[in-house]
Amino acid sequence: MAVSVTLPALGESVTEGTVTRWLKAEGERVEADEPLLEVSTDKVDTEIPAPAAGVLASIKVAEDETVEVGAELAIIDDGSGAPAAESAPAQAEAPAEAPAAQPEPAAAPAQEAPAQEAPQQAAPAAPAGGAQGTDVVLPALGESVTEGTVTRWLKEVGEEVAEDEPLLEVSTDKVDTEIPAPTAGTLLEILVGEDETAEVGAKLAVIGQKGTAPAQAEAPAAPAPAQEAPKQEAPKQEAPKQEAPAPAPAPQAPTTPAPQAVTTPAPDPVPAAPAPAPAAAPVTPAPAAGEADAAYVTPLVRKLAQENGVNLATVKGTGVGGRIRKQDVIAAAEAAKQQQAAPAAAAAPAASGTKAPAIEASPLRGQTVKMPRMRKVIGDNMMKALHGQAQLTSVVEVDITKIMRMRNKAKDAFAQREGVKLSPMPFFVKAAVQALKAHPVVNARINEDEGTITYFDTENIGIAVDAEKGLMTPVIKGAGDLNIAGIARKTAELAGKVRTNKISPDDMSGATFTISNTGSRGALFDTVIVPPNQVGILGIGATVKRPVVVDHPELGETIAVRHMTYLALSYDHRLVDGADAARYLTTVKQILEAGEFETEIGL
Structure with missing residues (x-):
């Protein structure tokens, strides 16, 4: 029965997605809930799991193509009829192999040399080997890619391979990639040699079940102990010795030291020269x-x-x-x-003082790479925001000495009680959402098509996270109703999802205001860009110790070392005036400098 793979709903406002990469090729086996493909939207990149187990019969949407939610992406055949069709020929050919196995011991010594000298001549035997094994085919490697060139085989005939283990390297006019083994077993034959070009869907090799190739190699191993040269030339004969020591432990005990003893006293003959040839093979797969x-x-x-x-x-x-x-x-x-x-x-001597860090050249220097889709999405959103808004930035300086001291006292007990670290970030978020309640003009949206303004009655705060793929902004829903502990737990949860690639589109949508901690990387302040559909974003600069003039109630004006930081508010001047921005920043400054968070952090 065929099972359709469709593009699921990936978020409240997501209507379409782009297939960025297929993790399985046509003809490959997939399990239920196994990642099948990667899809990118304007909010997040995610994986689509297989809805059922079976064989990927056909791919309907190629990579880099965009489709709407609900569109059919592929078809999976659950294999209800396939096993029966495959088992029938396997049983029919089994008796044919039985009589064929009897004359092989006599002809085995003569057939070993040509089999090694011309591995490509194994193509005529493909029907017999293919009937017992699994075909390795060249998968679809892109929308416009029709062929590929085998650049290197990572395994040799007779070697064991594991499922999904890299088997060969293929080069196309767009990318170099590796083809994994579709199943575990023994590499019976290679049909396309290195530097040869094959079309998509062409058979490249055959992988048989474990034990198939060793069973044929056991016959010459027993009657021909003197044939040490073929043993060295054909590494696949060594595998059966390791796989079947149990049936004949007595005869194999002397056989094992025999090649070692013969190899040691007989370095003079010519066969000792080919010995480096198998030694070169391990060097390649090293x-x-x-x-x-x-x-x-x-x-x-x-x-x-x-x-x-x-x-x-x-x-x-x-x-x-x-x-x-x-x-x-x-x-x-x-x-x-x-x-x-x-x-x-x-x-180095301790008295040498601060030294400049060692600067290493990045391996990206001099390279031209394809722009990731996430960077394209970020760039499009930023250009859309800059071209569609009248943006500017206001900055204030804040003394957060009281908060830093308070945090140092409470952080150990807070981490033990709440299960997350207490960083300065939740204090900034708490102050920002409290100020938004008093200044709704900063927590609003301009509806350009309707010519209206929506002032939100909830504070959904987007938190900018520096992820491997690029800047991502998960959203703390209802942040205005959370205390310091709740904000800290939610921030840690969302940041963890981003960095482990488990963030969902719903986690990325619905922000009414954004906060970006640019100071976490040492920047004093930044002119951050207001995201689309918002009118404000707060940038938090680095916290540094500086001498500041403090008006002490008893000592008067004095100079003291304080923890200082800059807060930068970028806003859409179409709705927010400079005075509105200044009033909002002043409120945030007052909340932070007052530092009345003792009860929320357990002090």
């Missing part, structure tokens, strides 16, 4: 062996790892399904450099 435990990586990531000396087996991927991304490799390289620099820094 990086792949280290990457076998890691997630699926692209050729670009592997190349970047090699250039920076990063072992992919030690890198934890943050991509889909744990895949290692370029940013993960860059982060691992920077961490390694910091570890190497740490001993040198420790050895």
